[in-house]
Amino acid sequence: MAGAQTGTGKTAAFALPILQRLAPGASTSASPARHPVRALVLTPTRELAVQVAESFRDYGKHLPLRSTVVYGGVDMNAQIEQLRKGVEILVATPGRLLDHVQNKTVMFNQVSILVLDEADRMLDMGFLPDIKRIIALLPAQRQNLLFSATFPDEIRNLAKSLLRSPAEVQVATRNAAADLVTHVVHPVAREKKRELLAYLIQTRELKQVLVFSGTRIGANRLAHQLRRDHIHADAIHGDKSQAEREAALQDFKAGKTTVLVATDVASRGLDIEGLPQVINFDIPRSPEDYVHRIGRTGRAGLTGEAISLVAPEDHEPLAAIERLIKKHIERVLVPGFQPNAGTVATLMGDEASRPARRGREMDKERPRRGRERGREREQPREQPRAPRREPPRPPADPIFSKPYEPAAPQPSQGAAEPKPESSHGKRKRPQVAALLGGFKR
Numbered sequence: 001m002a003g004a005q006t007g008t009g010k011t012a013a014f015a016l017p018i019l020q021r022l023a024p025g026a027s028t029s030a031s032p033a034r035h036p037v038r039a040l041v042l043t044p045t046r047e048l049a050v051q052v053a054e055s056f057r058d059y060g061k062h063l064p065l066r067s068t069v070v071y072g073g074v075d076m077n078a079q080i081e082q083l084r085k086g087v088e089i090l091v092a093t094p095g096r097l098l099d100h101v102q103n104k105t106v107m108f109n110q111v112s113i114l115v116l117d118e119a120d121r122m123l124d125m126g127f128l129p130d131i132k133r134i135i136a137l138l139p140a141q142r143q144n145l146l147f148s149a150t151f152p153d154e155i156r157n158l159a160k161s162l163l164r165s166p167a168e169v170q171v172a173t174r175n176a177a178a179d180l181v182t183h184v185v186h187p188v189a190r191e192k193k194r195e196l197l198a199y200l201i202q203t204r205e206l207k208q209v210l211v212f213s214g215t216r217i218g219a220n221r222l223a224h225q226l227r228r229d230h231i232h233a234d235a236i237h238g239d240k241s242q243a244e245r246e247a248a249l250q251d252f253k254a255g256k257t258t259v260l261v262a263t264d265v266a267s268r269g270l271d272i273e274g275l276p277q278v279i280n281f282d283i284p285r286s287p288e289d290y291v292h293r294i295g296r297t298g299r300a301g302l303t304g305e306a307i308s309l310v311a312p313e314d315h316e317p318l319a320a321i322e323r324l325i326k327k328h329i330e331r332v333l334v335p336g337f338q339p340n341a342g343t344v345a346t347l348m349g350d351e352a353s354r355p356a357r358r359g360r361e362m363d364k365e366r367p368r369r370g371r372e373r374g375r376e377r378e379q380p381r382e383q384p385r386a387p388r389r390e391p392p393r394p395p396a397d398p399i400f401s402k403p404y405e406p407a408a409p410q411p412s413q414g415a416a417e418p419k420p421e422s423s424h425g426k427r428k429r430p431q432v433a434a435l436l437g438g439f440k441r
Helices: 010-025 046-059 076-085 094-102 128-137 153-162 190-203 216-228 242-253 287-294 312-325 341-348 350-378
Strands: 039-042 067-070 089-092 113-117 143-148 181-187 209-212 233-236 259-262 277-280 304-310
Touching: 010 039, 010 046, 010 089, 010 113, 010 143, 039 128, 046 067, 046 089, 046 242, 067 076, 067 094, 076 094, 089 094, 094 128, 181 341, 190 216, 190 304, 216 233, 216 259, 233 242, 242 259, 277 287, 287 304, 287 312, 304 312
Parallel strands: 039 089, 039 113, 067 089, 113 143, 181 304, 209 259, 209 277, 233 259, 277 304
Antiparallel strands: none
16 A cells, blocks of 8 residues: 655556566567466546556566556447457556456456555445456455555555555655645635636636536536637546547647646546646535645646635535645635625634734724713713502402302202203214115115
């Protein structure tokens, strides 16, 4: 289990040793049987899978080791053709890998290394069933490697249940953000978020910005609104085809697109060289996602900036983020975009505003107390009041005011004759019989 800050080279940390370990058994034969799958690398997203496969290809270009990548959203036939030729290193997303398992186009009987990249995401409740199915197909004797920038306690406990006496390597403080990234929060009214984003991009002349949105629909809408503001923007999320996602990412890396609006599909492992700014248009609900989002900037020794647009309802998620990274993020108000006065103090921090508020309250109390003491001196002493006279009560009625007394029983004078029952006191016969066909005569 290895943990390190984003942008510190975790991919190379497992790719290079794997290549070195497999190199002695590498074969130049063209036979697929001489190239079985020996190392399996699982990633949570397609983009990360492609990036990891490129790293293996570049690092091992002088070795006779074959590698390929399989992921969803594209045709399986080209992937099947690559697998049939034989590969030693297979990088995959869990869903598409299980599709190949069902089609019997991949075998795991010689896998000796399993890598879970971005392990905290791989082991969450969404991926865990697929991971367990894949692990059940692997040989019992193998090496398991888990790499991530964040390891929440519940994920650590779950990972330990899957591993056998794991060695832990923690390069930096757990769940720490990159040291070279500066953080800033702009409190803003929710209805002015999009205007503030366009204002920051245009006034600061930002050329390459990765903006994170909370939903896919929100990412599309935000990209469309930025284009209406004459800002070249595009969106990337899970609803787009793989070809569209790759094209949008390549245009952004090449500088053709100024703003790339993305969901958390782009927050894991993506390496965009020299990315200067990351903007959180929507604050993530999971504090760990904040660490991964801002990890797209400040990579490989370069500095970066993480900007968060925080509405009043984002106060609790922001506090959770600060507790996780153990750092207070500076608040900066942008004139014309700040929320109402009732919520500014909460977002700016109560510690900074409490002394000023207390001073203003004391200043207000001093003249009020002086005026009250002056009025007490000017007003004459009050005279004792006369006792209050109650209104006269109405006279009591001798009949209605008298308590109830039951009448004495009358002495019996023989057997009383039965009185004929009146029609009012007579019980009515039930009408059920009438409903069943009438009374019997």
